[in-house]
Amino acid sequence: MSATLGVLDRALYALFARKADRSRHDADRKRYRASRLTVSFDVFLARVYGASWLAFAAGGALAATAVALLFPPESLGPVVEPSPFTPSLTAAVVVGLPTGVVAKHATVRLGGHYLGWRARSRRSDIAGTLPGAVRYLSVLASGTTDERELLSRVADRPAAYGETAAAFQDVLNTAELTGSVDRGLRVVARDTPSRELLAPFLLKLREHAAQGPDAVAQYLELESRMLANSRERTRERAAGFLELVAELFIVLLVLPALLVIVATVLSVLAPGLGRTVATPVGTATVRELLVYGSGGFVLVVGALAAYIVESMRPRGFAWSGHRRSSGLGVLANATRNPADAAVVLALPALAVGAALWEGGFRPANVALLAYVAFTVPVGLVAARRARIDDAKDREIQDFVHAVSGHVSLGRPFGEAVERVARDVDAGPLNPDVRDLAFNLGVATRGEDVRAAALDRFVERVDTQLAAQTVGLVSGALDAGSDADAAFEALQAEVGRLYHEKRALRSRLLVYVAVGWTTAVLVVGITVAVNLSVLDSFAQLSSVSNAASAGGLAIDPDAVDLERDRYRFYLVTQATMLSCGWFAGAASRGRYDALLHSGLLVAFAYAVFAGVGML
Numbered sequence: 001m002s003a004t005l006g007v008l009d010r011a012l013y014a015l016f017a018r019k020a021d022r023s024r025h026d027a028d029r030k031r032y033r034a035s036r037l038t039v040s041f042d043v044f045l046a047r048v049y050g051a052s053w054l055a056f057a058a059g060g061a062l063a064a065t066a067v068a069l070l071f072p073p074e075s076l077g078p079v080v081e082p083s084p085f086t087p088s089l090t091a092a093v094v095v096g097l098p099t100g101v102v103a104k105h106a107t108v109r110l111g112g113h114y115l116g117w118r119a120r121s122r123r124s125d126i127a128g129t130l131p132g133a134v135r136y137l138s139v140l141a142s143g144t145t146d147e148r149e150l151l152s153r154v155a156d157r158p159a160a161y162g163e164t165a166a167a168f169q170d171v172l173n174t175a176e177l178t179g180s181v182d183r184g185l186r187v188v189a190r191d192t193p194s195r196e197l198l199a200p201f202l203l204k205l206r207e208h209a210a211q212g213p214d215a216v217a218q219y220l221e222l223e224s225r226m227l228a229n230s231r232e233r234t235r236e237r238a239a240g241f242l243e244l245v246a247e248l249f250i251v252l253l254v255l256p257a258l259l260v261i262v263a264t265v266l267s268v269l270a271p272g273l274g275r276t277v278a279t280p281v282g283t284a285t286v287r288e289l290l291v292y293g294s295g296g297f298v299l300v301v302g303a304l305a306a307y308i309v310e311s312m313r314p315r316g317f318a319w320s321g322h323r324r325s326s327g328l329g330v331l332a333n334a335t336r337n338p339a340d341a342a343v344v345l346a347l348p349a350l351a352v353g354a355a356l357w358e359g360g361f362r363p364a365n366v367a368l369l370a371y372v373a374f375t376v377p378v379g380l381v382a383a384r385r386a387r388i389d390d391a392k393d394r395e396i397q398d399f400v401h402a403v404s405g406h407v408s409l410g411r412p413f414g415e416a417v418e419r420v421a422r423d424v425d426a427g428p429l430n431p432d433v434r435d436l437a438f439n440l441g442v443a444t445r446g447e448d449v450r451a452a453a454l455d456r457f458v459e460r461v462d463t464q465l466a467a468q469t470v471g472l473v474s475g476a477l478d479a480g481s482d483a484d485a486a487f488e489a490l491q492a493e494v495g496r497l498y499h500e501k502r503a504l505r506s507r508l509l510v511y512v513a514v515g516w517t518t519a520v521l522v523v524g525i526t527v528a529v530n531l532s533v534l535d536s537f538a539q540l541s542s543v544s545n546a547a548s549a550g551g552l553a554i555d556p557d558a559v560d561l562e563r564d565r566y567r568f569y570l571v572t573q574a575t576m577l578s579c580g581w582f583a584g585a586a587s588r589g590r591y592d593a594l595l596h597s598g599l600l601v602a603f604a605y606a607v608f609a610g611v612g613m614l
Contacts, residue, residue: 008050009043016049017042031115034193036122036166047508048111053105096586119193125163126194127234130469131200132229133164139489145213147181147205148172160468167192171202172223182206197227206534216417238312239507245308246514249582252301253575255520256294260571261529291567295574302578306585306593309511313589338382338591342374349374362566365614366571368605372598379584379595386588393465393498395429399496400469404487413450414440431461465501470495506585512596513585522575523607526568530613565613572608576600 019025019040035219038507039047133154142148153167155163167188174184208219266573323590324339334344353370361369402424406416414437420426421437439453458466469490580597587596608614 005142009047012046012050013043019049020045025112028112028115031112031119033191034122034537035115035118036163036170037118044115045111048108051111051553052107052297056100056104059103060096062175063099064096066095080220116436122163122166123193126167126192126198127231129160129162129164130194130197131224133161133168133232134201134220134227135224135489135493136161136398138217139486141217141220142485145209145216147185147209147216148175151181163451164198167194167198177434181209197230206223242309242312242511245305248513249301249305250518253298253518254525256521257526257571257575260291260294260568262525274575288567297570298571298574298578302575302581305578306581309508309582309585310589313508336388338378338385339514341378341381345374345377364570364573365605368601371606372602375598376602379598381589382588382591383595386592389463391428392432392461392463393501395426395460396463396469397494397498398424398467399429399433400428400487400490404491408484430462431596432457435460465494465497470496511586512583515579515586515596516600517605519576519579519583522572522579523604525612526572527607527611530565531611565608569608569613571605572604573601576604 015381020029023046028045029041032044037044049575136157137150137152140153144150151168151171155172158165158169161168168193171181171184171188175181178184185202185206189199192198192202204219204223205216207216300493324343325333325337330340330343333340335341349370352373353366356366356369357363378433399420402420403413404417406419407413411419417440418437421433423429424433426433436453436457439456440450454470458470461470577597577600580595580600581593584590584596587593605614
């Protein structure tokens, strides 16, 4: 172990490795087996204990420093008088030592929670990828039922099958060490965090493998259908949860804006809202804290809602997976790849912000308009790329059906692709199909060339539908599966995935409408209140000396039109950001969140400027 660990890890291991044998870490050891870390449990725990002592030192030092800064020595004398040390030192020890101990124990507990978080993340990923992996195994079973061969085909495709592929690789690694696939299946079934799905599947696969090839094929086919039904029920539950999220989102975003309006109106009659209070960053009135607190709350709600919508989207249906190019490719692909566009457009957006600052714009507007200058172009590039990807996905269906028709007539795969490339118009997919036909035409040196040609095709198309489907037929043919059976399964898979993508898109468009409707509603309410109500209360507060009838007290400085309109504007813009994040996350993901939030910020700025409120 010392040969593979760094100097720091070796030192921590020597100091703390013995703690791994304590009974208090039995639960952590179980979580560790489910988390699939790349280091041993002893090394991980040694790192945690090393970090805990750093937390002890940092927590104690911070607490002692805070005592020294906040309490002068003379004020501590009566409290620590019996101590032979100076009051400051005694207070630092009394406060710093317990704080350091708490920080140390909290760090150790946090290490255990980290293992649990990794295990839950793996369990969620397995739930999303296991149905697709089992369908793939079902197709492969028409050519081979060898357990090692089946598992290795899935393990070789981690991009498509995620943690399921990783679990299958663990089975193969254990089988390599023990010489028994049966042993590997039992060990991974014991350690996997997916106790409800993957563990039963591996144990049943082991039982059916002992009964013969026909039993394996029949089991995989049956399990494929059962997992598909289970995933559909999970999606229905997720859809119901998203409806609840959308309802809460509307309430939680509209209420802060209404609260700020009510507080501004009531400040005329309630002078206490103008009372000054001390804060860590200076003094502020109660109304200021209410306004800016509402804006911060709105941003948090929007970010959380966007995260929930994004995380609830099924694996394989996130539209923001394009990798950033390298080198000069970033500039060349900036108009086609949103990840590259984000890099290229960052500097121009900063330049826009600098120009606005020099032009005398308020800091908030400088930040907001620079945000618009960055997010809208990046979002438009992402929208353009999404339209191209959608067109390619539509054509993939036709391409697969055309190739399947030729293969069913007995033609080899390469010849079938060549005929389709020559006779069928695949729209935006034409260059990729012609490239595939050319590469398959030189596939005379074995199956590796065919697999490489299909991998290049998937890379050129660069859509998730292509990655999820084309590799299926490649692996099935390489495994010796019947060509007709493989392409029949491929047609069904392509049709199913494309239908699911369209259905999900239609369902989530409702939440896009919710985000935009909420944003427009908030803008309308704030503008209407400013134009019709705020002026009236400003006039009322200006005649406060004459408004003593009935003992009614009115603060003459409660309403300042310019100040209060600007505060309304800030809360409204926070709402625009939140609504845009939510709508964009529901639409296609993070890049659409940038586009929608940028457009809504620009919309609110135009409305407020157009009515003369800026």
